[in-house]
Amino acid sequence: MVRILKNLLMIMFLIVLSALAFAAEPMLISEGPEITKSGEKCLYYFYGDGCDGCAETSQYIKDLQKESPNLMVESYEVYYNKDSFYLLRDFFTKYNIPKESQGLPVVFTATTYFVGKEGILNLMSESVSSECPSLENNKVIGIVGEKSSKSVLENLTFIAITSSAFLNAFTLGPLALMLVLVLIITGLRETEKVLARGLFFIFGIYLAYLLFGFGLFSWLAYSGIAVFFAKLIALIAIIFSLATLKHFFISWEVTFKNFSKDIKSTLLRLVELVTSYAGTLISGFTLALLSFTTLNKPFLLTRYLFVEGSQRLISIPIMLYYLLIFVLPFLLIVLIIYTLREYWEKKAHERFKLHERRALLWKQHYLKVLNFILQLFVLLLGVIVLFL
Numbered sequence: 001m002v003r004i005l006k007n008l009l010m011i012m013f014l015i016v017l018s019a020l021a022f023a024a025e026p027m028l029i030s031e032g033p034e035i036t037k038s039g040e041k042c043l044y045y046f047y048g049d050g051c052d053g054c055a056e057t058s059q060y061i062k063d064l065q066k067e068s069p070n071l072m073v074e075s076y077e078v079y080y081n082k083d084s085f086y087l088l089r090d091f092f093t094k095y096n097i098p099k100e101s102q103g104l105p106v107v108f109t110a111t112t113y114f115v116g117k118e119g120i121l122n123l124m125s126e127s128v129s130s131e132c133p134s135l136e137n138n139k140v141i142g143i144v145g146e147k148s149s150k151s152v153l154e155n156l157t158f159i160a161i162t163s164s165a166f167l168n169a170f171t172l173g174p175l176a177l178m179l180v181l182v183l184i185i186t187g188l189r190e191t192e193k194v195l196a197r198g199l200f201f202i203f204g205i206y207l208a209y210l211l212f213g214f215g216l217f218s219w220l221a222y223s224g225i226a227v228f229f230a231k232l233i234a235l236i237a238i239i240f241s242l243a244t245l246k247h248f249f250i251s252w253e254v255t256f257k258n259f260s261k262d263i264k265s266t267l268l269r270l271v272e273l274v275t276s277y278a279g280t281l282i283s284g285f286t287l288a289l290l291s292f293t294t295l296n297k298p299f300l301l302t303r304y305l306f307v308e309g310s311q312r313l314i315s316i317p318i319m320l321y322y323l324l325i326f327v328l329p330f331l332l333i334v335l336i337i338y339t340l341r342e343y344w345e346k347k348a349h350e351r352f353k354l355h356e357r358r359a360l361l362w363k364q365h366y367l368k369v370l371n372f373i374l375q376l377f378v379l380l381l382g383v384i385v386l387f388l
Helices: 002-020 054-067 082-094 117-122 158-168 172-186 191-213 225-249 261-274 277-294 297-308 312-326 328-351 356-387
Strands: 041-047 071-077 106-108 112-115 141-144
Touching: 041 054, 041 082, 054 071, 054 117, 071 082, 112 117, 158 297, 158 312, 172 191, 172 225, 172 277, 172 328, 172 356, 191 277, 191 297, 191 312, 191 328, 225 277, 225 356, 261 277, 297 312, 312 328, 328 356
Parallel strands: 041 071, 112 141
Antiparallel strands: 041 106, 106 112
């Protein structure tokens, strides 16, 4: 077991090392867009996807454009676009806006700037002129209100990352992965295999999400397949749990009595394949690839920092920590089931030290009860995922 864990850690180390090989931070120079356009009215609007107040101000800007067809608006999203971020930084510098007053959302006109939702919604419309904002203009006044940070990193606080990662584990795709994990564990007869196989399945999930964070498998995040995958897994889990609950009252021998030996042998080999070390690792990795569309914004922001290239050395530890918290509920499930099974096994041996047969029967009975409870959990969770 220790040797297996060492091998998993070695694989993780090699992956992170490969990522660090591309972590040289390039010199980024903001040339900015062409800002010589003119119209009856002109303004530049900077916002961040998900920042406080940005949704309201973005809608307000759109409404202004509808009301004033001649209003020219240049909009820039700065969290996911490095060029927009550096252009915003240049405007903050040229307009002499103190660092403590810098934030999002922000609007620049030729002679004025508005930082924060309140100023934009209440005071901006009267200050828009026909001249466009310019980095050469030094005679400006501004209004600063409540704002969000202009920097992605300042929004990735420890609390935000931790809470987001933990809550992300209970979204549609990860819940489907939990169903598969419990089904695999309940298919293991030997208690000592529960911990190892569970860890391999979880490592497969961790690896898939980590590689996605490094910029791979991007198309899966936008394919919309996660919803279909989760519903399919939920349906299969419900059917399997109902069959297993029936097994609590009727033995598998009775259930499969009409199956031929070839079918029984094929099913047995399939179970052995799925619950092997390689099978659980590949299952966790492959199924995790189908659940990317349920990722929260902090992870996507961290992924952007890595893919964009300027903050890779910072984004890697954030990503590793995020995913560690993300798989924590999976680890807890494995540890709880393993601990309960191990407890009943020890209890059986302690109670019937001189009667090995009775100890075995006592252990099998309580493991059957435990599996019954787990299948009730699978059934309930499957119904939730199916109708979520």
